[in-house]
Amino acid sequence: xxxxxxxxxxxxxxxxxxxxxxxxxxxxxxxxxxxxxxxxxxxxxxxxxxxxxxxxxxxxxxxxxxxxxxxxxxxxxxxxxxxxxxxxxxxxxxxxxxxxxxxxxxxxxxxxxxxxxxxxxxxxxxxxxxxxxxxxxxxxxxxxxxxxxxxxxxxxxxxxxxxxxxxxxxxxxxxxxxxxxxxxxxxxxxxxxxxxxxxxxxxxxxxxxxxxxxxxxxxxxxxxxxxxxxxxxxxxxxxxxxxxxxxxxxxxxxxxxxxxxxxxxxxxxxxxxxxxxxxxxxxxxxxxxxxxxxxxxxxxxxxxxxxxxxxxxxxxxxxxxxxxxxxxxxxxxxxxxxxxxxxxxxxxxxxxxxxxxxxxxxxxxxxxxxxxxxxxxxxxxxxxxxxxxxxxxxxxxxxxxxxxxxxxxxxxxxxxxxxxxxxxxxxxxxxxxxxxx
Amino acid sequence: xxxxxxxxxxxxxxxxxxxxxxxxxxxxxxxxxxxxxxxxxxxxxxxxxxxxxxxxxxxxxxxxxxxxxxxxxxxxxxxxxxxxxxxxxxxxxxxxxxxxxxxxxxxxxxxxxxxxxxxxxxxxxxxxxxxxxxxxxxxxxxxxxxxxxxxxxxxxxxxxxxxxxxxxxxxxxxxxxxxxxxxxxxxxxxxxxxxxxxxxxxxxxxxxxxxxxxxxxxxxxxxxxxxxxxxxxxxxxxxxxxxxxxxxxxxxxxxxxxxxxxxxxxxxxxxxxxxxxxxxxxxxxxxxxxxxxxxxxxxxxxxxxxxxxxxxxxxxxxxxxxxxxxxxxxxxxxxxxxxxxxxxxxxxxxxxxxxxxxxxxxxxxxxxxxxxxxxxxxxxxxxxxxxxxxxxxxxxxxxxxxxxxxxxxxxxxxxxxxxxxxxxxxxxxxxxxxxxx
Numbered sequence: 001x002x003x004x005x006x007x008x009x010x011x012x013x014x015x016x017x018x019x020x021x022x023x024x025x026x027x028x029x030x031x032x033x034x035x036x037x038x039x040x041x042x043x044x045x046x047x048x049x050x051x052x053x054x055x056x057x058x059x060x061x062x063x064x065x066x067x068x069x070x071x072x073x074x075x076x077x078x079x080x081x082x083x084x085x086x087x088x089x090x091x092x093x094x095x096x097x098x099x100x101x102x103x104x105x106x107x108x109x110x111x112x113x114x115x116x117x118x119x120x121x122x123x124x125x126x127x128x129x130x131x132x133x134x135x136x137x138x139x140x141x142x143x144x145x146x147x148x149x150x151x152x153x154x155x156x157x158x159x160x161x162x163x164x165x166x167x168x169x170x171x172x173x174x175x176x177x178x179x180x181x182x183x184x185x186x187x188x189x190x191x192x193x194x195x196x197x198x199x200x201x202x203x204x205x206x207x208x209x210x211x212x213x214x215x216x217x218x219x220x221x222x223x224x225x226x227x228x229x230x231x232x233x234x235x236x237x238x239x240x241x242x243x244x245x246x247x248x249x250x251x252x253x254x255x256x257x258x259x260x261x262x263x264x265x266x267x268x269x270x271x272x273x274x275x276x277x278x279x280x281x282x283x284x285x286x287x288x289x290x291x292x293x294x295x296x297x298x299x300x301x302x303x304x305x306x307x308x309x310x311x312x313x314x315x316x317x318x319x320x321x322x323x324x325x326x327x328x329x330x331x332x333x334x335x336x337x338x339x340x341x342x343x344x345x346x347x348x349x350x351x352x353x354x355x356x357x358x359x360x361x362x363x364x365x366x367x368x369x370x371x372x373x374x375x376x377x378x379x380x381x382x383x384x385x386x387x388x389x390x391x392x393x394x395x396x397x398x399x400x401x402x403x404x405x406x407x408x409x410x411x412x413x414x415x416x417x418x419x420x421x422x423x424x425x426x427x428x429x430x431x432x433x434x435x436x437x
Numbered sequence: 438x439x440x441x442x443x444x445x446x447x448x449x450x451x452x453x454x455x456x457x458x459x460x461x462x463x464x465x466x467x468x469x470x471x472x473x474x475x476x477x478x479x480x481x482x483x484x485x486x487x488x489x490x491x492x493x494x495x496x497x498x499x500x501x502x503x504x505x506x507x508x509x510x511x512x513x514x515x516x517x518x519x520x521x522x523x524x525x526x527x528x529x530x531x532x533x534x535x536x537x538x539x540x541x542x543x544x545x546x547x548x549x550x551x552x553x554x555x556x557x558x559x560x561x562x563x564x565x566x567x568x569x570x571x572x573x574x575x576x577x578x579x580x581x582x583x584x585x586x587x588x589x590x591x592x593x594x595x596x597x598x599x600x601x602x603x604x605x606x607x608x609x610x611x612x613x614x615x616x617x618x619x620x621x622x623x624x625x626x627x628x629x630x631x632x633x634x635x636x637x638x639x640x641x642x643x644x645x646x647x648x649x650x651x652x653x654x655x656x657x658x659x660x661x662x663x664x665x666x667x668x669x670x671x672x673x674x675x676x677x678x679x680x681x682x683x684x685x686x687x688x689x690x691x692x693x694x695x696x697x698x699x700x701x702x703x704x705x706x707x708x709x710x711x712x713x714x715x716x717x718x719x720x721x722x723x724x725x726x727x728x729x730x731x732x733x734x735x736x737x738x739x740x741x742x743x744x745x746x747x748x749x750x751x752x753x754x755x756x757x758x759x760x761x762x763x764x765x766x767x768x769x770x771x772x773x774x775x776x777x778x779x780x781x782x783x784x785x786x787x788x789x790x791x792x793x794x795x796x797x798x799x800x801x802x803x804x805x806x807x808x809x810x811x812x813x814x815x816x817x818x819x820x821x822x823x824x825x826x827x828x829x830x831x832x833x834x835x836x837x838x839x840x841x842x843x844x845x846x847x848x849x850x851x852x853x854x855x856x857x858x859x860x861x862x863x864x865x866x867x868x869x870x871x872x873x874x
Contacts, residue, residue, distance in 0.1 A: 037791070040817070041814065041815065120836065122834070122836055126825055126829065128836075135847055135848070136847055219847050219848070220848065240677060261870040264870060264872055265870065265872055267872075268872035268873055354474070372867075376865045377551075378478065380474070380477065380863075381863065382863055382864065383863070383866065384864070384865055384866065385866040385867075385868060386865075386866065386867050386868055387867070387868040387869055387870050387871070388563055388866055388868025388869075388870070388871040388872070389871065389873050392563065392866065392871070392873055394873075397559070397563075398559075398565060398864075399557065399559055399565075410572055410656050410861045411572070411656070411848065411849040411861055412848040412861075414861060414862060414863065414864075415863075415864050424847045424848055425851060426817075426818065426819055426820070426821065426851065427819065427820045427821070427835075427851075427852050428813045428823075429820065429821065429822040429823065429825055430809075430823050430824070430825075431822060431823060431824040431825025432825075433695075433701060433824050433825070434824070434825040434826065434829070435701055435702055435704075435705035435706075435709070435825070435826045435828075436828040436829055436834065
């Protein structure tokens, strides 16, 4: 194995020597910060050359990546991993090709760095420009989906950042093989190797070091994985975090909704894919149309194999409806289960969502424009939709090309986090000798 | 004293009962969060009516405010406060009038809430809008400048936020009198009293509670005061912080600078006001023009009463130049002192600033456009200027009308934090029944 770089070859000897973790991680942080300065100034052509070389290197190394993955999967199975876990971990030729394609998609996105977002001239002649600049160093902590290594590396690079990747320990060999391909791409384009660092140890203490920010080296953390991981990162991080904890998304069917549209949207929002964060988890139906709309909606879901947990009014519809408990209103099932409730108009829907929602994505179905406007204005979520499925909560569907996740924090990156959201800005001011009176 | 509201009348009894601080602050947080929902939806006219009523109430209560301030000043003097401290604390009729005027200036600013920042239509017909919404609840922790009570309250309100104000304990009576006027303004406009809360106790434990975020009620903290306060808030806060720790600003005089312009800009940047964060603290002179420019610049500063601490080359200019030590390159003097050094061109200037600067505000003086572009691109500060004074680092000078401070964090609010920076955004999506394939 000719990995050929200081960061990874040196620490391989110390993989299980947790006493050195602080030193190893501090070193990675310093190198990433230095690399970030170079990346921030790298021209678009150079970054795109690196991404093209990375995609090619991933395709060329498919055999090596699959071999490493086979070892990871074997160890995970020996360790008693669930079938779902193994499915997320396991790669095949199609998945490796999709990873390379994903890097190509990121390459084709416009480079956000240097874009003038806003500019104006002051009465004294000063011209002020707000210009996009990279965030700096992004730390990505993820579970055992090997493809995140390539996705996050490519997105961070396109936006001119350095990135420190810490993948799940069960995917360590796979991530290392993919990272090797990314490093080859950086080298081919003459960009610093340290711009995409993979934490070279399975030691979980490395995560703690990243949460503390590596002496100010990490500018933002992005956790990718289950609720336990996100909750830990949100609770313990000393740096800003782009993430969402829950996607408890609502579909509100208003009194003025067309039943056919409501059925189509609800079926898609709940069952197109149940495991995504934009899947609907609660159905709210306006009392004004409950007599005509509630039964067809609920029966449709039940017939499609979806468990329905309803309030007393919903339970009258069909004996298959189970009783909802208070906790159902706050639960993200990520499964073929939905909570259902009758509410008093758009105000009742807003009150329920504000009381139980997770400020991720919520939709209203209605032909009444005033009700739609009220819902879109009053529901305090990152994404609010009128007459469309909540499953559009996705960077690709927004036209961002790719995303590193969806954020529900109130600051900076909210909603899908794509290339543009991985930048910040600075003010550039052009004068001709102005001084302040 | 008829303060007439639950938050303040109840806790007055418990001012020195620190055992209740957690309960009191938790209650303030919950009320502010509820008020923030109302404020987020308040129309511009209602917010402006409140600001007009606040300005009038401050003017009407000038006597009461000055009486309270007299008591604060007397206590501070008894406690041995410095003259500078007393100057910041002390109000007079002119300062009270300026405070009311300041609220009027904020009222006249455009309301950022509801502005569509960006919009686009997807191939499937979905129309996506990015819309400004308030941040939520802003916590402001400040020292004994009573006017911050009115400034911060007005700015937060204009942007549709609720705010929790924690002023310095030495200005407690003054802040309370000013807060009473703000409360009267809210009441006159029918807005919730809890939208502008003043922490009703001098107990310093209240600050600790705010740093922990009041159970998620506080969305962002803004410290206003000396370096000790800002450093503590940055180190201990569990919520995002808008602030800057240091304003170590540089003036780089390039080889292609006009001497007359360099002199004018340098004099203004260093000495217009020495105590502001945009004041220049280090002069860098290009070796290429040192023979012609260094002496006139340094002598000008010395003759104006500015202490100059120079590198060996600068010390040859004039016996009044003192030797600079390594720490001078990183020091924010906030006084009539400047560090001075000869560097090798724009690259030398960039290296020095990146090594020693605080990423606040830095300027280049040059007639060479390529050198200016390189400096503006390579210096990684919130504000970079070409041929203009660093003292323009100010929300008013940017045209923001007013600011709550200047931030050097990389995320969200960078540079002057005005009304617009006290908002975030959400996505509003308009469909016609779209579902995701």
